[in-house]
Amino acid sequence: MAEVQTIENVACGFCGLGCDDLAVEVEGRAIRARAPVCPEAARLLRRIDVPDPVARVAGEEAGPTDAARVAHQILAAARSPLIGGFGADMAGAGALVDLAIRFGGVLDHYASDGLFRNYAAAQRTGWLSTTLAEVRNRCDVLLVVGDDPAATWGRLFERLFPATPLFADQGRTVVFLGGAPGEKASAQLAGASIVHHASADPVAALEALGSLVAGRRPPGESFGGIGAEALAALAEKLRNAHYAVVTWNAAELDDGDLVAERATALVDTLNLSTRGGVFPLGGRDNIIGANQLLLWRLGYPFRTAVRGQASAHDGALFATQAALADADVLVWVSAFRPEPPPDLAAMNFTGKLIALAHPETVFDTEPDVLIPVGTPGVDHAGTVFRMDSIVSLPLGALRVATLPSVAEAVRRIAEG
Amino acid sequence: MRLRLKGGRVLDPANGENGVAAGAMRDIEIEDGRIVAPTGLKADAEYDLGGDVVMAGGIDLHSHIAGGKMNLARLLMQEDRRAFPEMPGNFCGCGGGRAVPTAHATGCRYAELGYTTVFEPAMLGANARGAHLEMADIPNLDTGAYLVLGNDDYFQRLLAAGAGQEQVNAYVGWMIEATQAFAIKIVNPGGINAFKFNARKMDLDEANPHYGVSPRKVLTTLIRAVTELGLPHPIHLHGCNLGVPGNDETTLATILATEGRRLHLTHLQFHSYGTEGDKRFSSSAARIAEMVNANPNISVDVGQVMFGQTVTASADYMSQYRNRGLASPKKSIGMDIELDAACGVVPFEYKDKSFVNALQWAIGLELFLLVEDPWRIFLTTDHPNGGSFTTYPHLIRLLMDRDFRNAQLATLNKAAQAHTLLAQITREYTLEEIAILTRAGPARILGLKDKGHLGPGAVADIAVHAEDADREAMFSAARLVFKGGRLIVKDGVVVELAQGTTHVARPDFDRSVDTDMQRWFDEAVGLKAQHFRVSDGELRNGAGPTILKCEGGAS
Ligand code: SF4
Ligand SMILES: [Zn+2]
Numbered sequence: 014m015a016e017v018q019t020i021e022n023v024a025c026g027f028c029g030l031g032c033d034d035l036a037v038e039v040e041g042r043a044i045r046a047r048a049p050v051c052p053e054a055a056r057l058l059r060r061i062d063v064p065d066p067v068a069r070v071a072g073e074e075a076g077p078t079d080a081a082r083v084a085h086q087i088l089a090a091a092r093s094p095l096i097g098g099f100g101a102d103m104a105g106a107g108a109l110v111d112l113a114i115r116f117g118g119v120l121d122h123y124a125s126d127g128l129f130r131n132y133a134a135a136q137r138t139g140w141l142s143t144t145l146a147e148v149r150n151r152c153d154v155l156l157v158v159g160d161d162p163a164a165t166w167g168r169l170f171e172r173l174f175p176a177t178p179l180f181a182d183q184g185r186t187v188v189f190l191g192g193a194p195g196e197k198a199s200a201q202l203a204g205a206s207i208v209h210h211a212s213a214d215p216v217a218a219l220e221a222l223g224s225l226v227a228g229r230r231p232p233g234e235s236f237g238g239i240g241a242e243a244l245a246a247l248a249e250k251l252r253n254a255h256y257a258v259v260t261w262n263a264a265e266l267d268d269g270d271l272v273a274e275r276a277t278a279l280v281d282t283l284n285l286s287t288r289g290g291v292f293p294l295g296g297r298d299n300i301i302g303a304n305q306l307l308l309w310r311l312g313y314p315f316r317t318a319v320r321g322q323a324s325a326h327d328g329a330l331f332a333t334q335a336a337l338a339d340a341d342v343l344v345w346v347s348a349f350r351p352e353p354p355p356d357l358a359a360m361n362f363t364g365k366l367i368a369l370a371h372p373e374t375v376f377d378t379e380p381d382v383l384i385p386v387g388t389p390g391v392d393h394a395g396t397v398f399r400m401d402s403i404v405s406l407p408l409g410a411l412r413v414a415t416l417p418s419v420a421e422a423v424r425r426i427a428e429g
Numbered sequence: 430m431r432l433r434l435k436g437g438r439v440l441d442p443a444n445g446e447n448g449v450a451a452g453a454m455r456d457i458e459i460e461d462g463r464i465v466a467p468t469g470l471k472a473d474a475e476y477d478l479g480g481d482v483v484m485a486g487g488i489d490l491h492s493h494i495a496g497g498k499m500n501l502a503r504l505l506m507q508e509d510r511r512a513f514p515e516m517p518g519n520f521c522g523c524g525g526g527r528a529v530p531t532a533h534a535t536g537c538r539y540a541e542l543g544y545t546t547v548f549e550p551a552m553l554g555a556n557a558r559g560a561h562l563e564m565a566d567i568p569n570l571d572t573g574a575y576l577v578l579g580n581d582d583y584f585q586r587l588l589a590a591g592a593g594q595e596q597v598n599a600y601v602g603w604m605i606e607a608t609q610a611f612a613i614k615i616v617n618p619g620g621i622n623a624f625k626f627n628a629r630k631m632d633l634d635e636a637n638p639h640y641g642v643s644p645r646k647v648l649t650t651l652i653r654a655v656t657e658l659g660l661p662h663p664i665h666l667h668g669c670n671l672g673v674p675g676n677d678e679t680t681l682a683t684i685l686a687t688e689g690r691r692l693h694l695t696h697l698q699f700h701s702y703g704t705e706g707d708k709r710f711s712s713s714a715a716r717i718a719e720m721v722n723a724n725p726n727i728s729v730d731v732g733q734v735m736f737g738q739t740v741t742a743s744a745d746y747m748s749q750y751r752n753r754g755l756a757s758p759k760k761s762i763g764m765d766i767e768l769d770a771a772c773g774v775v776p777f778e779y780k781d782k783s784f785v786n787a788l789q790w791a792i793g794l795e796l797f798l799l800v801e802d803p804w805r806i807f808l809t810t811d812h813p814n815g816g817s818f819t820t821y822p823h824l825i826r827l828l829m830d831r832d833f834r835n836a837q838l839a840t841l842n843k844a845a846q847a848h849t850l851l852a853q854i855t856r857e858y859t860l861e862e863i864a865i866l867t868r869a870g871p872a873r874i875l876g877l878k879d880k881g882h883l884g885p886g887a888v889a890d891i892a893v894h895a896e897d898a899d900r901e902a903m904f905s906a907a908r909l910v911f912k913g914g915r916l917i918v919k920d921g922v923v924v925e926l927a928q929g930t931t932h933v934a935r936p937d938f939d940r941s942v943d944t945d946m947q948r949w950f951d952e953a954v955g956l957k958a959q960h961f962r963v964s965d966g967e968l969r970n971g972a973g974p975t976i977l978k979c980e981g982g983a984s
Pocket of ligand 2: 491493550551696811812814
């Protein structure tokens with residue numbers, strides 16, 4: 014029997030919050046996370062001691078070389094590949110960009126909807142933003158727009174509101190504008206005062222709030238379901254804050270782009286007299302890191318097509334759904350979690366599917382080539398970015414890998 | 430592998446050789462990537478230079494080529510990327526852009542100009558890993574990065590608590606090692622931090638609203654730290670009050686504050702503004718150049734403004750926020766970062782018909798022409814803040830050709846022409862001086878002993894230019910460029926992509942600081958110190974850095 018080994022200070026690359034204080038028990042090839050950890054990380058880190066699956070070609074087990082060769086042939090014959098999913102660490106993302114340069118292809122990440130809703134605001138007017146350590150220590154009024162984000166970022170409020178911040182020690186307030194805070198959020202925010210303004214239309218509420226902060230009183234008694242008086246008091250609170258922060262999850266808001274725009278405008282106004290920033294939530298499966306890499310390598314974010322030694326970006330045309338309509342090969346990559354490709358049959362996609370996938374991925378359609386890949390931070394080391402796009406983390410390996418990393422698998426495909 | 434470059438006119442000011450003036454031709458021999466004394470041995474390849482000018486590869490000591498703020502600039506200014514698409518037929522075929530080119534375009538465009546080493550002057554510790562990943566993707570260039578310090582809350586707290594110099598030195602040493610930096614940059618000393626506490630300006634002797642620490646204290650403490658740690662490059666300072674009319678007084682006071690210790694003033698043009706005249710904006714270049722001339726401990730780079738669209742990106746969020754009303758197009762990004770520093774990205778178009786922009790252009794050239802010692806002034810546009818590095822050939826012609834310069838001046842805003850003494854300055858840079866400004870000088874101030882010259886032992890980073898009376902044409906496209914002995918550019922076109930290295934400095938320091946750093950990162954930053962640290966193996970795809978060991982104790 015293998016001994017149980019406890020590894021401390023394990024960094025986590027799943028949700029984009031970048032916790033790096035996890036304790037993990039490793040017993041041979043089995044892995045179990047101990048506190049502090051959120052349920053999502055506990056689930057995604059959990060491994061039992063079973064042999065990893067092998068590659069498959071058209072449903073038949075195949076050696077790694079054969080699988081890579083068939084994938085190479087498919088790509089070589091492709092007219093218009095889409096490289097999607099994109100759940101990969103930095104080395105994997107770099108290899109996928111190389112692949113696109115070699116064979117052509119559209120590049121998108123499965124979780125990019127939120128990113129592009131935010132970019133709509135960021136590219137039109139720019140924005141004033143902030144990062145985790147600043148929120149953690151400076152923010153005295155945090156405005157959370159939409160539903161309680163603790164469901165997605167399990168330790169968000171624990172990280173943002175430590176017991177002893179450097180500066181914001183004169184009382185901290187968290188205002189939930191939209192859904193109510195859940196038990197987890199309330200527990201993590203024990204040291205702060207919590208206010209909840211229920212709203213089914215946060216865009217309207219934010220817009221009115223923006224006017225109030227700017228010193229204008231919009232006509233009307235209630236905005237997005239919140240009374241004018243309550244909003245005026247909130248505006249006053251924000252104006253009196255030393256460092257106000259607005260946060261939201263654009264991926265889960267129907268009008269995520271409008272929320273981003275109103276929040277940006279609000280923070281803009283606040284900065285005329287006090288300080289603060291936006292803190293947009295996101296960052297799952299290294300989307301931010303891979304997007305950073307695309308920006309420095311191609312000059313464009315995700316939803317970019319590389320063809321004939323040139324790149325073009327179009328946030329609508331080259332989004333996964335739209336690009337699939339025009340693609341004849343889908344390379345689906347998801348190393349962090351068993352995220353399946355979109356329902357290809359429903360989308361009338363009749364092209365080939367090459368999957369570099371987490372071994373537990375369940376496919377509706379059997380891939381033409383399936384290469385199981387290891388998980389960064391579990392099977393192999395790697396680098397991921399946090400949601401703020403500034404800080405990145407080195408993930409270590411927790412066990413000896415038997416599966417290739419995305420970077421290795423892609424390299425083999427490129428070699429054919 | 431032995432190469433021979435035959436019959437070049439060697440311009441190697443570091444070794445006192447000027448084959449151009451002497452009309453002398455000789456061979457240069459390369460063995461395994463380094464220059465060696467000529468032998469009679471058979472070479473694997475020979476290149477006939479036919480009297481072309483041979484210099485060491487160019488070294489840019491201040492150009493923003495990597496890091497989070499450049500990506501924010503790329504994101505904000507997709508216009509730049511679209512306006513400058515991939516160059517057809519070019520070897521790399523991978524990215525474009527001009528103000529904020531992609532990593533590939535950066536490496537290729539620099540190489541075509543004969544540059545082989547470029548330093549990123551504003552790496553944030555919080556973003557160090559990302560900046561190093563990005564630098565690894567820049568082909569054809571060796572790189573290095575200056576770590577931004579002085580606005581971080583750890584340092585401000587140290588000073589506020591009256592910590593001794595020893596403690597500061599240990600911290601600086603730890604940070605340099607942890608972030609794989611080459612030098613220390615200070616950006617608006619303490620001002621970025623003060624902005625987080627809602628201060629909107631910060632003078633040299635003003636107290637930080639929270640810590641009570643003055644920029645002067647930040648500056649003098651860090652000057653002592655890098656001196657005592659033995660870092661080769663002095664403090665690289667982006668001073669207080671960038672772009673503010675009347676900042677000439679701050680700049681002069683800053684020079685005096687050094688009390689004779691070494692200091693590099695970067696993009697001095699943006700810090701040489703007086704308040705004279707009806708527009709309350711004037712050139713103080715003459716006063717400041719005189720002060721630089723009188724103080725041999727001071728070195729400067731200019732940050733020349735070049736007309737056209739660019740995007741400015743700086744850690745100086747305080748100044749960038751102040752200037753964001755001038756954004757063109759009208760949008761900008763700002764970000765407070767990790768108890769560390771910040772950044773501000775503001776697109777900008779320098780217009781030749783604008784009084785202020787035309788005078789900025791003239792002030793930069795006045796500084797170039799009035800600072801006498803070519804070993805203490807360096808050719809920069811603060812890429813992309815004053816303009817793209819791709820304008821260097823034009824800038825070189827402005828420096829070398831007085832008629833050309835004056836003809837340009839005559840087309841600018843009339844009021845600005847009346848406010849500059851540029852037309853009266855007769856100086857024209859010589860080729861040798863250009864070689865000093867762009868390679869020999871930077872190598873010396875950076876302490877890179879095997880770069881910036883063509884003597885035996887030097888790295889075979891070599892640029893060959895066909896002489897042309899039109900200096901802009903001459904420097905626009907190198908005839909041949911060798912990187913570590915490999916031919917990477919031929920007739921102005923990139924023919925191969927070479928993997929460069931990253932220079933880092935490694936001072937000795939008191940490692941007992943590690944315990945306190947771990948506590949700080951745990952409690953305040955919310956990140957483990959061990960994950961903040963960038964390991965050697967993370968640089969250059971596992972190849973690791975090129976390490977310059979520092980001898981401490983010099984003062
Ligand atoms: S909150 Fe996010 S980063 Fe933290 S442990 Fe959970 S999944 Fe990992
Ligand atoms: Zn600069």
